[in-house]
Amino acid sequence: MTLSQSTINKIIHQQILVGDLSTDELSKFCQIANLAYRSGNPIINDQDYDFIYLAELKERDPNNSLLKTVEPEGQDFSEEKSLLPEAMLSTDKAYSWNEVSKWLGRLEKSANEINLAIQDIQIKATPKLDGFAGYDDGNHLYTRGDGKKGSDITRVFSRGLKVYNDSERGQGAGEIVVKKSYFDKYLADSFEYPRNFQASLIKEKELDDKAKQAIAKKAALFVPFSELPTWSGNISNLITQFDTIVQEVLQTVDFDVDGVVFETVNDVLKDHMGANRKFHRWQIAFKENKDKAQVKVLSVTPQVGRTGKITPVAELEPTLLSGARIVRATGHHYGLVKEQGLGAGSVIELTRSGLVIPKINQVLKSAPVDIPALCPSCGEILHWESDFLMCANHTDCPAQVIGKMEYFFKILANNDGFGIATIEKLYEKNIRKVSQIYALNVDDLSGMGFGEKTSTNLIAQLHRSHSEQVEDWRFLAAFGVSRMGLGNCENLLKNYPIDEIFSLSLEKISSIDGFAELTAELIIKGLKSIYDEFELLNNYQFNLETTALQKETVTLTHALFGKKVVFTGKMQGSRDEMKRHAKSIGINVLNSVSAKTDYLIIGEKVGKNKIQSANKFGVNILAEESYLSMIEE
Ligand SMILES: [Zn+2]
Structure with missing residues (x-):
């Protein structure tokens, strides 16, 4: 069957919805969209393709060939196809931690079968490039083709294309890509996506000036996968640091990246797991969901x-x-x-x-x-x-009054029990303000119909909420004033102490970086509206942690200013305190070691993995004392 161009257009513009397509039509549309993508002229975006169309096809026709074999290339090359030195398959995809974790389960099961200890399963993570796949055997460059046979496009190297990091030819599989910063600056006007441009690099016809220039400036490159920056660790590292690893790996290269590829590097395990017709089983690509x-x-x-x-x-x-x-x-x-x-x-x-x-x-x-x-x-x-x-009835509208009280406890985030159900019940008993809640005792609550144990617990939680330390900006944000979310409150208190904010002038607030005049006006109005309630609550002596005031002339001349550091191990003082201090003097504090880390600061009892990855990435290791002396200068 074929789809007419007008039908295709209607599907693209969602005038025909996926539910209206027959399975044949859906399958055909997926083929067309995929070919268009492979040839560098996508007709729909990746997300729509994966989530709307391919997902539906998977459900209706799980054995469709598009789901079972390596997708066709989309571009016709006149060259004869040659057998690739090794198979280039697609990468299986995971869209949630849950799916990644199922894949880890399969790794563990396979490792068990060959008596490989779980902690010895090494995993690496690399950015998933969104380029044009190829295989470089040192003499020839081939397209991925059908995964087994590809076309010879060695002409790309004859045209001057360089290998990423100025490294050697002959490093196997990789992708032809263009630097994102270069694309945005010089090519975005002429090409909708980097893919459109990348496809133009490998065409048989002579290159245009834009392509020649990108090659000459080493903005267009062949990137062998083996040259990509890598995170590595074992399964438990991956489980505990998953989000950080993903965020960091996604940012390691200046290319279009549409996910993170995880794979095991144990050869025996790889051999044991093997591949199906489409994917290697020892590899999975996590795409942001x-x-x-x-x-x-x-x-x-x-x-x-x-x-x-x-x-x-x-x-x-x-x-x-x-x-x-x-x-x-x-x-x-x-x-x-x-x-x-x-x-x-x-x-x-x-x-x-x-x-x-x-x-x-x-x-x-x-x-x-x-x-x-x-x-x-x-x-x-x-x-x-x-x-x-x-609804303008801000003072008496039940939903608003209840919402404000609930918000206070939610933002304070240091107590349990004051969720919507409790607050609604209190509202029924004529409680309208948070300050009234703090005035209650166990007997009051019992009298309102709360059980004895619940009443005792609630009072204990109230006590906890003002005795446990909480940042002053969080406390201020809990009042729910318009334009005074957590970020703005912190910013405000970095400039003025909390006991001065109620008397600040419009000029003073609007001169703070990040506060426009309109925002400043709303803040003054909002502060006025909470003044009485604020004073009442202040009587309960909340244990507020004072935000350090920003000095007007900050002289941050120490050697670690702007550097990316990771703290690990047991420190002499509190590690959290060290991190906070480091941030306050302009150090970039990260949670896990990657190629981008400048220094790993170690205390006592440091895990072997952190040191290993620091060595691997060539990250400088500093003992706590050396760190302290470096920031003193
Ligand atoms: Zn209302």
Whole structure:
């Protein structure tokens, strides 16, 4: 079967939704999209291809050849195909930690079968380049072809293409890529994606000036996988540092990277695990999870937030998204409902990044909408503030009053028990302010109908919340003033101590870096509105950790300024304290050692792995004392 160009366009523009396609049509569309991608002219983005189309095909037709064999190359080369020195397969993909962890399980199982100890399984992680795959045997460069046979494109080297890091030819598999910074600066105007440009480098026809220049400037390169910066460690290192490793590996190169490749380096284990027709079983690519789906909306209900903003909440036809069953999603504002037709029966595009709450991106198929006229919580007439539908009854709207109290304890984050259920119950008993909650005792709570044990626990938690140390900016942010989130509060308190902020002038606030005049106005207004409550709560003597004031003329001349360091082992003082101090004097503190680390600062009882990876990456190792003397200068 074939798809007409107009059908293809409609699918691309989501006028025909994936659910409307027959399995044949879906399969054909995936083939077309994949060929377009391979040839350097993608028609849809990667995420859509993986999550919407390929995922659906996997579900409907798990044996489809597109899922079982190495994808065709997309470009026709006139050269005869030659047998590759070794097979170049695709890489199996994982979109969640859960899937990576299943792969680790398979590694462990296979290791067991050959009596290899689990702690001896070595793993390495490298950035997954989004380029054009090739194999360089030293004399010839081949395309990946069908994974076994590829076309000879040695002409690319004859045209002057260099190997990454100025290293040798003949290092096997790799990718032809273009530096991201170069692409953004010189090529982004002419090419939509780096892929479009990369494909132009290998074409048979003569190179244009842009391609010649990129090659001459070593911006276009062949990168053998063996030359890529690498994280390495064992399975337990990977488990404990997964997020850090991913974030760091993704940033190690100036190329388009669309994931992290994990593989074991134990040859015996690799041999034992082998490959299927499409993937090596000892390797997996983790792609950052931006799962996407087209979902039908069953109904939309308004929800009132602590600031009076009315949020549309869509009840959805249950959908599996990055491993979780999603039945509900929150629209950003009612402007979206009104303009895009987010009503019962509409179809939306839903995305979810990692474990973050799913988000409605856009409405694909609209339906009649229902815009509430009155606040569902207090009955006040709602009004619009640009795209937002608002309830202006800030002092008496139950949802807002409850939301503010709940927010305080949530942001303080040093107590348990004051979740929405407790707060709602307190509200029923006429509690309206956090300061009233702190005035309660066990008898009061019992009298309100809380059990004896619960009452005792709640009072203990209240006590804990003001006796345990908490950063002063966190305490301030807990009041929920508009524009005074955690970051802004910290910034403000870096410039003025907390007991001075209520008397700050507009000029003083707006002269702080990062505060525009409008923000400063809102902050002054907001501070005024919480002043009484702030004073009342202050009577409970919260154990506040004072933010260090930024000195106006900071002279940071020590040798480690701006350096990337990792602390490990038992330090003479507290390690957290050392980290905090290091940050405050302009040192970049990281959690794990990578090629980018400048110094590993060691205390006592340091794990062997950290030292090994430091040696591997050529990272300088400093004892705690040397570190201290270096920052004193
Ligand atoms: Zn209301």
